[in-house]
Structures are given as structure tokens and as C-alpha cells.
Amino acid sequence: MFEMERETRMKAVKAGQAGKAVKAQSHKKFLFVIALTAFTAFTALTASPAFKIPSEQEISDMIELLRKEAPKNVAHRIEVISARFIGMRYVLGPLGEEVRGEFDRDPLIRFDAADCTTFIETVMALALARNKREVVPMLTKIRYKDGVISYQTRNHFVSVDWVPNNKQAGLIEDITEEFAGDGVRWAEKVISKRQWYLVKTEEILDKENVNGFGKKLSPRKRQALVAKWQALGKDIPDEPARLAYAPVALLKEKAKKIPSGAVFNLVRVQDYPVVIVSHQGLIIQKAGQTVVRHASSVNGVVEDMPLEEYLAKYETSKYPALGMNINVVQEVQEAKKVQSTGR
Incomplete structure (x- = not known):
């Protein structure tokens, strides 16, 4: 789903991580109200006691209010919207391609659970949408190359999919070089989607489908699927990835200069298995403190953590953090406004 560059997925897959293509414009048929109510049918999970799942009306009101308060300040909208989801439960791989998906039939959108990447994507979609009808189309534009919904076109890898495709769509700007200046460093690795697909298993099918779709299939159908x-990657050539990052020491030194609402991609040492980035989150400046706001697999919820405390966790890791790639979310230009699904 996203560089499935997430540490927990890496532990499950080890050797790697990423349907039959859904028509390019199929997302227009997924009305927001349908998607919002649909997610409840896909999970029996409950949210943290401190977190209340927002209703469709609350989502609509929040977008409308923030559009009036800060029509040209997407960073502020990200701050407010992301704060609303603090306490939301962490679930790995909670989103998919709905009932039209071939390999992952989890809902397109949900507000009761997220992993590190889907948290970022959902917040971005809510912050960039002008009304509730634009949320699902905006989310598909963020999650899929050219907004085409299929497992193959999903932005699975942060370094070669998520960052470049969202830059091309005009949704983010990579400011790492500007922020780090002469201190900028580069992480490089060859990404093998072919190998990533080859290690797909029935166990991973079940992990991808939080809703239990894979377990409902007969053994024969499971094996065939x-x-x-696994065959999806057979013709995909290996791809060199190169991603700028600000080193940990520089992040600590210039923490307060990181734009609030920026998306960070955590870059690990080069011998980290398969990928460059293991985690995504937001940088939030609040009350004179720089915090990481992220969906934490360790603590099981969306939380705030001081940046220095967050970085310190990796100092004794087998695969220490090298630094962060930093991106700011861009206001959607009028010419590129996502089409509404409303009637």
C-alpha cells in the first residue's frame, strides 16, 4: 500500500512488501457517504476509549469550517484535522480497493483506524478537499498513481511511488534540500517490486485484508489468487531509488524550523531490508515544542511525541535512523482541482 516501507510490514514480509486494474475513472462511482458508512461493515474493531469516531456530519462541518478559517493555509488545516484523530487505533493495512479490488478488498476510506501511511493520506485528503464530496476522489489521487484505483497502481513504495507520484500530482513539495542546505544527504537503494510480489503469501493476503476477505475463499481459490x-511483478524491472534526507543531528539542531504540518519519511541505514523509508508521520509545531504526530504501531494509536524523544528511540536500534525526508503539502491549484463525486 505505500512503500510498504513500514517496519511492522517488513517484519511480516522480511524479503519485501508492495489486482486486477480497476477502470481509471471508477473512483467517481464511490460516493463519500457510501464509503463512510461502508467501513463499519468491514471491521469489528473498536477505537481507543479516548477517541470518538467522527460522523459524516462532523467531517463535513470540519472541512467547511476550516475552509472558511484558513482557505489558503493547508498547514493549519492539517494541524487541526490531524489533532482530531489523536487516539485513533493503529491497524496495519486498513485500506484497500473495496469490493472491486482483486487482492485487497478493505474499504477505500475509514475514520476508525489507520497505519502510518493511511493516517497521512487521510489527513491530507481532508485538508485538501473543499467539501465532503471531494474527500474520496482526493484520497484516491494521493494513494494511487494518476488516481487510478488498483493494487498495482497504489503508491506502495515511499521512495519510488508515494513521493514522486504525489510531487507529480502537485500535492507535495520535497523541501529536504532547502531545509538541510549543505547538510543534506542522500539515501540510495535498488527497489525490486518483482521480488516484493514474489514473496506474497496466503498469510500476507490475510494481513492485507483486515476485513477477512482472504479467509472466506476456498483453499483452491486462495492458492490461485x-x-x-505473485506474478504481477514478473515484468517490472528493478528501480533505483534516491531520496534526500536531513541527518538526525541537523533535525535536532533545526527542529523549530521544520514547517508545521510537514510530512516526514523516516530514512533508515542503508542495510535496512528492502526499502529506504520505514515510517511516515507529521511534524507539528505546538506550544514551543516540535512533535511527531503519527500512527504508532508500538503504542497502537495515533499520538504526539516530542521529536527528540522519537529520534532517540532509534539510537540503539539494529537499523538506526539516518534522518528524515521532509515534504510540505501543497494547496491544490484550480487547474488541478479534483472533480467532485457529488451530483
Whole structure:
């Protein structure tokens, strides 16, 4: 789903991580109200006691209010919207391609659970949408190359999919070089989607489908589906990835200069298995403190953590953090406004 560059997914897959293509414009048929109510049918999970799942009306009101308060300040909208989800439960791989998906039939959108990447994507979609009808189309534009909904076109890898495709769509700007100046460093690795697909298993099928879709199939159909899944990468050439990052020491030194609402991609040492980035989150400046706001697999919820405390966690890790790639979310230009699904 996203560089499935997430540490927990890496532990499950080890050797790597990323359907039958859904028509390019199929997302227009997914009305926000349908998607919002649909997610409840896909999970029996409950949110943290401190977190109340927002209703459709609350989502609509929040977008409308923030558009009036800060029509040209997407960073502020990100701050407010992301704060609303503090306490939301962490669930790995909670989103998919709905009932039209071939390999992952989790809902397109949900507000009761997220992992590190889907948290970022959902917040971005809510912050960039002008009304509730634009939320699902905006989310698909963020999550999928050219907004085409399919497992193959999902932005699975942060370094070669998520960052470049969202830059091309005009949704983010990579400011790492500008922020780090002469201190900028570069992480490089060859990404093998072919190998990532090859290691797909029935176990991973079940992990991808939080809703239990894979377990409902007969053993024969499960095996056939996994074989088809594994074959998706056979013609995909290996791709060199190169990502700028600000080193940990520089991040600590210039923490207060990181724009609030920026998206960070945590870059790990070069021998980290398969990928460059293991985690995504937001940088928030509040009350004179720089904090990481992220969906934490360790603590099981969306939380705030002081940046220095967050970085310190990796000092004794087998795969220490090298630094962060930093991106700011861009206001959607009128010419590129996502089409509404409303009637």
C-alpha cells in the first residue's frame, strides 16, 4: 500500500512488501457517504476509549469550517484535522480497493483506524478537499498513481511511488534540500517490486485484508489468487531509488524550523531490508515544542511525541535512523482541482 516501507510490514514480509486494474475513472462511482458508512461493515474493531469516531456530519462541518478559517493555509488545516484523530487505533493495512479490488478488498476510506501511511493520506485528503464530496476522489489521487484505483497502481513504495507520484500530482513539495542546505544527504537503494510480489503469501493476503476477505475463499481459490498476485511483478524491472534526507543531528539542531504540518519519511541505514523509508508521520509545531504526530504501531494509536524523544528511540536500534525526508503539502491549484463525486 505505500512503500510498504513500514517496519511492522517488513517484519511480516522480511524479503519485501508492495489486482486486477480497476477502470481509471471508477473512483467517481464511490460516493463519500457510501464509503463512510461502508467501513463499519468491514471491521469489528473498536477505537481507543479516548477517541470518538467522527460522523459524516462532523467531517463535513470540519472541512467547511476550516475552509472558511484558513482557505489558503493547508498547514493549519492539517494541524487541526490531524489533532482530531489523536487516539485513533493503529491497524496495519486498513485500506484497500473495496469490493472491486482483486487482492485487497478493505474499504477505500475509514475514520476508525489507520497505519502510518493511511493516517497521512487521510489527513491530507481532508485538508485538501473543499467539501465532503471531494474527500474520496482526493484520497484516491494521493494513494494511487494518476488516481487510478488498483493494487498495482497504489503508491506502495515511499521512495519510488508515494513521493514522486504525489510531487507529480502537485500535492507535495520535497523541501529536504532547502531545509538541510549543505547538510543534506542522500539515501540510495535498488527497489525490486518483482521480488516484493514474489514473496506474497496466503498469510500476507490475510494481513492485507483486515476485513477477512482472504479467509472466506476456498483453499483452491486462495492458492490461485496468491499465484496471480505473485506474478504481477514478473515484468517490472528493478528501480533505483534516491531520496534526500536531513541527518538526525541537523533535525535536532533545526527542529523549530521544520514547517508545521510537514510530512516526514523516516530514512533508515542503508542495510535496512528492502526499502529506504520505514515510517511516515507529521511534524507539528505546538506550544514551543516540535512533535511527531503519527500512527504508532508500538503504542497502537495515533499520538504526539516530542521529536527528540522519537529520534532517540532509534539510537540503539539494529537499523538506526539516518534522518528524515521532509515534504510540505501543497494547496491544490484550480487547474488541478479534483472533480467532485457529488451530483
